[in-house]
Amino acid sequence: MLETGPRTAWVIGWIDRMAAKYGGVLHDRETGRQWDWGQALCRQMYGPDWYNQADWAAADDAPDVPAEAISAAKAWESGGWPAWAEQREPRHA
Secondary structure, three states: OOOOOHHHHHHHHHHHHHHHHHOOOEEEOOOOOEEOHHHHHHHHHHOOOHHHOHHHHHHHHOOOOOHHHHHHHHHHHOOOOOOOEOOOOOOOO
């Protein structure tokens, strides 16, 4: 079994909560791409080409996600949607 740090475990729960509340795919209004919630968090942290960024690659190799990812995810979950993200209404109250 893959070992994960406590922040990684928290982000996995966040992904599940956001997908359940808003659906599994998020539209990027700037690039026209679609992201799942984990990718969207990377997009928020590292920019639209996050998968080509050295900072993301280093974080991806780390045993736990950066603390800044938790802050970004909490802000998003509290209603602070990024400007690039197409905001959605919750699926259910």
